[in-house]
Each structure stands twice: as C-alpha cells, then as structure tokens.
Amino acid sequence: MSEPTDSEPTGAEPTVLVLDAEPPPRLGRLTGRARILHADEDTLAELLPLADVLLVWDFSSHAVRRAWPGEGPRPRWVHTASAGADHLLCPELVDSDTVVTNARGVFDQPIAEYVAALVLAFAKQLPRSLELQRDRAWRHRETQRVGGTRACVVGSGPIGQAVARTLKALGVRVAVVGRTARAGVHGTDELDRLLTRADWVVSVAPLTEETRGMFDARRFGVMQPSARFINVGRGQLVVEADLVDAVRRRWIAGAALDVFEQEPLPADSPLWDLEDVLLSPHMSGDVVGWRDELGAQFVELYELWAAGKPLTNVIDKKRGYVPGH
Amino acid sequence: MSEPTDSEPTGAEPTVLVLDAEPPPRLGRLTGRARILHADEDTLAELLPLADVLLVWDFSSHAVRRAWPGEGPRPRWVHTASAGADHLLCPELVDSDTVVTNARGVFDQPIAEYVAALVLAFAKQLPRSLELQRDRAWRHRETQRVGGTRACVVGSGPIGQAVARTLKALGVRVAVVGRTARAGVHGTDELDRLLTRADWVVSVAPLTEETRGMFDARRFGVMQPSARFINVGRGQLVVEADLVDAVRRRWIAGAALDVFEQEPLPADSPLWDLEDVLLSPHMSGDVVGWRDELGAQFVELYELWAAGKPLTNVIDKKRGYVPGH
DSSP, X not given: OOOOOTTSOSSOOOEEEEEXXXXXXXXXXXXXXXXXXXXXXXXXXXXXXXXXXXXEOOTTOOHHHHHTTSSSOOOSEEEESSSOOTTTOOHHHHHSSOEEEOOTTSSHHHHHHHHHHHHHHHHTTHHHHHHHHHTTOOOOOOBOOOTTOEEEEEOOSHHHHHHHHHHHHTTOEEEEEOSSXXXXXXXXXXXXXXXXXXXXXXXXXXXXXXXXXXBSHHHHHHSOTTOEEEEOSOGGGBOHHHHHHHHHTTSSSEEEESOOSSSSOOTTOTTTTOTXXXXXXXXXXXXXXXXXXXXXXXXXXXXXXXXXXXXXXXXXXXXXXXXXX | OOOOOTTSOSSOOOEEEEEOSSOOTTGGGGBTTBEEEEEOTTTHHHHGGGOSEEEEOOTTOOHHHHHTTSSSOOOSEEEESSSOOTTTOOHHHHHSSOEEEOOTTTSHHHHHHHHHHHHHHHHTTHHHHHHHHHTTOOOOOOBOOOTTOEEEEEOOSHHHXXXXXXXXXXXXXXXXXXXXXXXXXXXXXXXXXXXXXXXXXXXXXXXXXXXXXXXXXHHHHHSOTTOEEEEOSOGGGBOHXXXXXXXXTTSSSEEEESOOSSSSOOTTOTTTTOTTEEEOOSOTTOBTTHHHHHHHHHHHHHHXXXXXXXXXXXXXXXXXXXXXX
C-alpha cells in the first residue's frame, strides 16, 4: 500500500472550485467527498479547467464572465450563492451544457421583511422623526395609513411572491407583475397601467436584457406624485440619472434603494443626499446566519449532484432566472 | 309669534360643550340637533353646568380633572376623542352617574402599523443606515430576521389585539398580557416570565392605578440584552429614569417611545440623545384623516344618545377602559 503524495488525487472525488472573497462556511461537511480549490479574480481563469463544480461565493464579482470564454474544459455545474445570476451569464456559459443553479429561497423572507420595513418607514415618517429627535424638536405630524394602499411588485419569482404576501398581510392591495401573465401575476403589458395607481412600486425583477433600465424617465413619469419607488432587485434595472431627476422634480415622493448601477455607490453620487431617498448597501436579504444558510444550501445541492440526482434551483440560462410555476 | 332673542334657547336641543384646542370637524352634522358651546382650559369650569354632553376633543388637557369637582349640574355623558381616559377620570366623575365613552377603534390599526414600523426599523437597522447615508459611507451589515422572533404585548384591548394580529402577520410569535387571563390573553402574573423571553416588549396598556409605573428597574432587569421596549400606550406606564438607566447599562438593546411622563418631552430630557432610542411626539395613531374619523365617531354616538339608545364604547370608570370580551 503506497502513500499518496500531495500532487496525486487520493480518490475520485470531484473537484469544487470556490470563487470567494471570504471563505464560505459549512463546506467542511464535504471533507472526503470533494476536493476544494479556491480562486480569486486573478487565478480563476487558470483554475477553471480543473473544476467539476464552480461555487460562485463572491456574488459581487464579474470574474466568471471574464474567465469563462477561455481555453480548456469547463465545470459541468455552476452554483451562485445569490438570487440573481446576471453576474455570470456570459453567452458562452448560456450556450454550454453547464447547469447553473442559484440560492433560490434563502433571501425571500428577509427581503420581504426589508421591503415592509421601508414601506412602513415612509408611511410613518421615521426618517423625519429621527431628524427632529436630533434637533430635540417636538413636532406632531399626521402619518399615512398603510392598510388600503396599493403596491405594484415588479418581479414574480419567489422573492416577489414573498414581498407580495408580506405586504398583503399588512393590508396593502398588491399587484404582481411578471414577464408573462399567469394566475395571480400580471404581464408586463399591464405595467404602465398598474404604475399609475401604485403608492409603492417595488422592483425585485431579475436583471436580464429585457429588464435592464426598465425604470426610466417614462416609467417614473407615469408614477404618481405620492408614490415611493423601492429597489431591492438589481441596480441596473434603474436608469439612476432618471430616478434622480424624477425625485428632484417631485414626479414621485421618494425612493429607497438597496442596489445601484455601481456598487459600492460612488462617493460623488447625487443619490447620497437626495431628499426623501433612503440608501442601504446591498444588504436587504442578508440576515444574521445568511452565510450559513447559503453554505448549507450548496452542500445539499452537492449531495444531489454527487448522487446523480436532478438538481433543484436550476436557472433557465436564456431567461436568466429559475422559471416560475 | 315672538322672535326668540339670543339669550333664549330656540328649542329643546341638548347642549354639547366642546373642550378643544383646535375645532373638531364634522360637528356641522349636528346643526339643528344640538347647541354647540366651546370651552378652553380657563372657561371649562364655568360652562360645565350648562352642558348635557361634554366632548373632550383636546385629549392632552387635564382640565376636566380640575373642573369636574366644582359646583353645579354636570353633563350626563362625556366622550373623549382618545383611546385612554386617564386624563379625565377624577374620583368625582368615576363615582357619578355620568357615562364616559372613548374613541375605541379609531386608533387600532394605525397604532399596530406604527409598532410594526418600529419593530422592522430596529431589526433592519434603518436608523444606522440613515446615519451612514449622511456620511456617504457604504457599510454592509447583517440584519435581523423578524419572522420567528417573540413579542410580549402588554395591553389586551383592541389596540393590543391589533398590534398582536399585525406582528403575527409578520411571523412574530406574540404573547398578549392583560389584567386578567382569558382566552388568548395571559394574566399579569405571567408578565415577568414572558418578558424574559421577548425580543419586543410593546406597551399599550391603559393608564390606571395598577399600571402606573409598571415598567420599572425590576421589569427592565428581567428583559433580555437583545430586547427592544416600545411604548405607544401612556408615558406614565414607564419610570423614565429607570428606562434611561436600563438602556445605558445595556440591560436592553433599545427603545422606541411615542409617549412620555411629560409631554411635550422637555428639551433637557436625557432621552433625546440616548443611543438606540427612537422618539416620536405622541402620534402613533394619528394617520391622515384621523380627526375626521374621530368627529364622525362622535356624531354617530350622539345619534344613539339623542335617540335614547345605549351607547357603545362605554368605559368601565373604575377600571379606566372599555372592558374586553
């Protein structure tokens, strides 16, 4: 019986290549069942041909788009620890046989709660109360009743559905808009009509060629002066310059943005101090324990894959998201 | 047929005396059916003997407590445009035959939404996001999942029940505490045990001799270091100095206060700039249209009263609130 050397594989374990900024938790469960390699943006292209599986843990990176078209074999399965897959779907990956899965499910309820927090903060004027508190000023105001208001939720995947459920639980009348109409979901052909009557417009659509820049001057123009726009989807769904204009001209009453055309948001962006605009740094879904959940989700998927069973959370690469039911 | 002079009543309409700071809306509906007199804090004692009905529109005033024990006949019915009646229930009124009604129902859903706004703002760190936004700082943080947390709602009237329903709709596990245990309501003997396991302690109890100062050093001491205390009931339910100490010592993680021992909150109160404490000026239930709702509610009650029918929203004057079901 000969001792294996460091340079020889000790068995037939598949190789999992992890693209990470910080190491993912829970991968220890794969010890003995997978060889784990790590790549950063610089080494990804070189290591990609060695991988059976690519785990895109650093979901803010666009390294996959750049590295994928290179030479050599490619992983048969790519998993991204995010809801969106726009950061990795280059044409070569879309056209390949590689299966792409996402973190469907992990972010639904946290993002829904986050949207509810923003809706209620606007309605109850919490930002103004905090300002007045700093000035030690006692100033009674009348606030807005949320029950009976109308929301238009743009995006009909599991996150959009969770947002709709949570807002409905608060008595909001919710219309959900998806790519194509189906039971409980309006098609995009109805979007403009629904926008004209919404108090809350919530953007949770996946970023695809069809949705890029969908919130532009025309769409802000049909929203009501009392409407608030909330983006927890992707920054590129919005033409930011048009949003800035729409808020300055009072076409809409305000906005809350968790995602941006460029992240981190540049320090010279006019958004930072635009009145009635609330900003947060792409964190709407990231509750305490989220990394553990994402790690455990990958391990579960890996167990299916290693057993030759069909994967769940498989993205339709042409559409860019997991198709609905 | 002689013309009536100004000093003679023109008919048998009852006299409604309104104690107001600003005039109530909707009373025009009573034209021809009631004589409307107006009083302020200074003239109330003098006008009180002329009134069949007293409408306490200025719910921040304690003038009724002072004027009621005086000389002369007293109104047979007192209505307060507020949920609490603590500001008018002097012993002489409690012991009299006068019926007291309140604004039961008008504030339930608005206050429940307000509490949900505060819970979500704490969980999602909105105040911190606003601070970072002012500094143009991009700082990702992990926030708290609200679903699955525990709330202890102290107060089992319609406002407490509405708060419980709304928090449950967000996935919070809610225990309601009332004066006496009944279906779905824990008795005050269980309060301490429930406080030790609550993430959110919501104070919506009526102010009575039993509840005054109920949130004191002992009660804050059994709450958890992660707990947030929310008071939308009455300021005097809380020993404010004890709350300040509890927050400073990190016995609890924060507080949101809409009501105070003294209102307006004095400019030198240590609460104004206490970290992790959110203040608002007694406005949790005051949504746009609330004055109209309160005016319309009084008119409806007046119609019952004038027709000799039993009034709704009748307060148990000894207990200080409308008894539960």
